[in-house]
Amino acid sequence: MTVDFQPRIVVFACNWCSYAGADLAGVSRLQYPATTRVIRVMCSGRVTPGFILEAFRLGADGVLVTGCHPGDCHYISGNQNAVITVDRTTQLLRLLGLEPGRLRLEWVSAAEGARFAHVMSEFTEHIRKMGPTPLKPETCNLKPVTR
Amino acid sequence: MTRIGVFICHCGSNIAGHVDVEAVAEYARTLPGVVFVQRNMYTCSDAGLSEIKTAIVQQGLERVVVAACTPRTHEPLFRQACREAGLNPYLFEFVNIRDQCSWVHMHEPEAATRKAQDLVRMGVAKARLLEPLEEQELPVEPSALVIGGGMIGMTAALNLANRGFPVKLVEREAQLGGLLLRLDRLYPTQEEARPLVEERVAAVLAHPRIEVFTSAALLEVKGFVGNYEVTVAAGGQSHTLKVGAIIVATGARPLQPVGLYGYDGQRVITQLELEEVLRGWRGVGAGRLGTGKLGVGKLGIGKLGIGKLGDGGTGEQTDNPPPNLPIYQSTNLPTRVVMIQCVGARTPERPYCSRICCTTAIKNALEIREISPETEVYILYRDTETQGTRYEAYYTRARQAGIQFIRYSPQRPPRVTDERVVVYDELLGANLGIPYDLVVLSTPLVAQDGAQALAQLLKVPVDEHGFFLEAHAKLRPLDFATDGVYVAGTARWPAHLEETITQAYGAAARAATVLSKEHVVSSGVVAQVNEALCRGCGRCVEVCEFGAPVLVEVAPGVTVARVNPVLCKGCGACASRCPTGAMTARHFTDRQVLAMVRAALSEEMR
Numbered sequence: 001m002t003v004d005f006q007p008r009i010v011v012f013a014c015n016w017c018s019y020a021g022a023d024l025a026g027v028s029r030l031q032y033p034a035t036t037r038v039i040r041v042m043c044s045g046r047v048t049p050g051f052i053l054e055a056f057r058l059g060a061d062g063v064l065v066t067g068c069h070p071g072d073c074h075y076i077s078g079n080q081n082a083v084i085t086v087d088r089t090t091q092l093l094r095l096l097g098l099e100p101g102r103l104r105l106e107w108v109s110a111a112e113g114a115r116f117a118h119v120m121s122e123f124t125e126h127i128r129k130m131g132p133t134p135l136k137p138e139t140c141n142l143k144p145v146t147r
Numbered sequence: 148m149t150r151i152g153v154f155i156c157h158c159g160s161n162i163a164g165h166v167d168v169e170a171v172a173e174y175a176r177t178l179p180g181v182v183f184v185q186r187n188m189y190t191c192s193d194a195g196l197s198e199i200k201t202a203i204v205q206q207g208l209e210r211v212v213v214a215a216c217t218p219r220t221h222e223p224l225f226r227q228a229c230r231e232a233g234l235n236p237y238l239f240e241f242v243n244i245r246d247q248c249s250w251v252h253m254h255e256p257e258a259a260t261r262k263a264q265d266l267v268r269m270g271v272a273k274a275r276l277l278e279p280l281e282e283q284e285l286p287v288e289p290s291a292l293v294i295g296g297g298m299i300g301m302t303a304a305l306n307l308a309n310r311g312f313p314v315k316l317v318e319r320e321a322q323l324g325g326l327l328l329r330l331d332r333l334y335p336t337q338e339e340a341r342p343l344v345e346e347r348v349a350a351v352l353a354h355p356r357i358e359v360f361t362s363a364a365l366l367e368v369k370g371f372v373g374n375y376e377v378t379v380a381a382g383g384q385s386h387t388l389k390v391g392a393i394i395v396a397t398g399a400r401p402l403q404p405v406g407l408y409g410y411d412g413q414r415v416i417t418q419l420e421l422e423e424v425l426r427g428w429r430g431v432g433a434g435r436l437g438t439g440k441l442g443v444g445k446l447g448i449g450k451l452g453i454g455k456l457g458d459g460g461t462g463e464q465t466d467n468p469p470p471n472l473p474i475y476q477s478t479n480l481p482t483r484v485v486m487i488q489c490v491g492a493r494t495p496e497r498p499y500c501s502r503i504c505c506t507t508a509i510k511n512a513l514e515i516r517e518i519s520p521e522t523e524v525y526i527l528y529r530d531t532e533t534q535g536t537r538y539e540a541y542y543t544r545a546r547q548a549g550i551q552f553i554r555y556s557p558q559r560p561p562r563v564t565d566e567r568v569v570v571y572d573e574l575l576g577a578n579l580g581i582p583y584d585l586v587v588l589s590t591p592l593v594a595q596d597g598a599q600a601l602a603q604l605l606k607v608p609v610d611e612h613g614f615f616l617e618a619h620a621k622l623r624p625l626d627f628a629t630d631g632v633y634v635a636g637t638a639r640w641p642a643h644l645e646e647t648i649t650q651a652y653g654a655a656a657r658a659a660t661v662l663s664k665e666h667v668v669s670s671g672v673v674a675q676v677n678e679a680l681c682r683g684c685g686r687c688v689e690v691c692e693f694g695a696p697v698l699v700e701v702a703p704g705v706t707v708a709r710v711n712p713v714l715c716k717g718c719g720a721c722a723s724r725c726p727t728g729a730m731t732a733r734h735f736t737d738r739q740v741l742a743m744v745r746a747a748l749s750e751e752m753r
Contacts, residue, residue: 010747015219023217026246034258037265037747038247040218041735042672045690046719054741058748074618075718076608076628076692085723117251 007127016074018066024113032120045078152183152208156190156215203232214242235279242270272746280671287373297325299636300396306655334510372631392658399592399637481584492591501591672717680729687721
């Protein structure tokens with residue numbers, strides 16, 4: 001691990017809560033490290049183990065799935081599906097030899113700009129401490145297959 | 148290769164002040180498929196929009212990517228520009244480089260610029276795979292169903308009918324009017340409740356556009372916004388009603404305090420029972436009860452078993468209907484009345500505040516004093532909640548009228564004995580024994596019996612207390628997440644009458660936004676089944692909260708899922724759950740999301 005290790009973090013954000021929370025962090029001019037790349041989905045329940053594993057396969061140092069707080073899901077129960085997905089994928093990460101701490105599920109509401117910024121900063125710091133992904137050297141020269 | 152145009156917004160200096168937009172534009176030119184790149188001072192301005200439209204036509208753009216503020220505010224605008232230039236609006240992709248980039252990395256312009264370039268690359272990668280989607284237009288049935296014929300349901304029904312929409316009003320009881328029919332007077336004006344209700348019942352019954360079903364039961368709800376089909380049983384037959392919108396106004400009911408404070412419906416009654424007693428007193432103007440045994444005897448103390456006396460428990464441990472106890476009907480006026488607040492409310496089992504009980508107690512205390520100025524009234528309270536300009540003054544008026552407020556703590560609740568109510572006065576620091584003729588318990592409003600079953604019929608949620616749950620606590624207080632279904636009144640939460648009347652008008656207005664349209668447009672962002680891959684396992688049906696996918700037998704022994712695009716909300720849960728890949732969440736397909744994941748982490752240069 002080097003001092004200037006800049007983690008590469010993929011963030012899945014649901015359209016209604018977490019993506020809106022990310023916008024609010026911007027509107028509030030709350031600063032956080034430029035280590036994250038947000039992918040908008042309509043619901044955290046849309047995220048599949050495949051999306052997460054593909055990110056790790058291509059060298060992501062961390063993956064965050066963010067959604068509405070329990071009980072606040074725009075689609076009533078979509079975030080409960082996200083819980084199941086993240087739990088199961090975490091088991092798969094262990095099998096792959098990846099530390100489970102590289103994948104995390106966080107609830108961020110549309111009103112929680114400060115929380116979004118905090119989660120980004122805190123997770124970046126967490127990944128920085130863990131160091132670069134161990135999968136990277138093995139897979140960086142593999143090309144993804146497209147249908 | 149698909150021809151992609153990328154427009155990069157400066158947003159004045161909001162983006163350009165922290166991100167090197169020129170470098171982002173140069174980078175965008177290197178991405179596969181990008182044939183046109185333009186920077187705009189404000190892409191959302193008339194000039195910016197017309198440049199998008201011109202480029203679509205002149206450059207033959209097949210996809211448009213705008214890197215600017217956020218899709219949450221501006222996506223509809225840019226989609227419309229695409230539509231106007233003849234491009235399917237779903238061939239547009241938004242890249243957020245302001246709210247989630249320039250504004251949050253203001254002190255590291257180089258990192259912000261790199262991130263903006265990455266985000267543009269991700270947007271272009273998805274844009275390449277976007278598909279044109281169709282929006283469906285369906286005609287709207289311009290009539291409404293209102294469930295619940297109390298004050299709120301009637302108010303909503305009248306409001307909609309007066310706008311010109313036919314309304315079907317469904318009431319479970321034999322007559323309209325609801326809980327308010329049982330009240331004596333209303334706070335804070337002390338006006339009589341019954342004439343107000345009766346006036347409204349008459350208006351509803353006389354209205355040519357309102358059809359009323361009493362003693363009715365809702366059997367089935369099918370369909371979707373603009374096109375609901377509801378089956379109602381009433382008058383010994385079933386009716387099929389076609390409506391475009393539904394308002395839930397089923398109200399709430401007061402908790403029956405069975406097993407609490409010696410409740411017997413005679414000497415220990417509820418505030419609601421007191422309302423009916425007050426009407427009796429007012430009508431008779433009867434003689435006063437003696438303080439002594441005489442009154443007690445007359446009130447039928449003998450009927451009270453010793454074991455029934457008690458203190459605060461939880462009340463209504465089961466869903467069994469409360470016993471049909473005879474109500475205190477004496478026409479004698481009491482010498483002392485003790486009211487106990489928060490009976491069965493703000494307890495671990497029922498932690499919420501019912502909001503109306505403090506004001507109700509004050510109202511009834513003032514009424515007692517008005518009818519019988521000599522009667523002493525004590526209100527034993529935990530906290531008195533009388534917020535606002537009117538109710539706090541009302542509380543002050545009650546204290547000035549000599550009503551005694553005594554504070555107790557839930558750790559030391561009052562005890563009701565045969566002779567007196569014993570309470571530890573928190574402020575005095577001493578036990579008081581108050582002889583009484585009548586004890587009145589203030590119980591909270593609780594969810595209506597059958598609310599849960601109705602919620603399931605309508606596919607809308609209830610909260611942990613059984614009250615209906617709106618789509619968003621702050622921003623969509625009268626909507627359900629299901630389009631075309633709205634909620635008003637105490638079916639949602641205990642509230643004062645003027646608040647619930649306001650909600651009735653609001654819900655009627657919300658319903659009118661659907662009913663006044665000629666047709667509803669369904670989003671193109673919906674799930675779609677590839678029937679060749681579907682094996683009919685039904686996991687999509689299980690996971691969907693909106694009943695969009697259904698299993699259909701297409702040939703003997705061959706079952707596949709089909710999605711009703713009007714019911715589908717496009718969340719994509721079914722696509723995530725589908726084991727065969729038959730289900731696609733359009734606009735957020737596996738291929739599209741994976742393309743973004745790959746582009747986030749790797750570069751594919753041309």
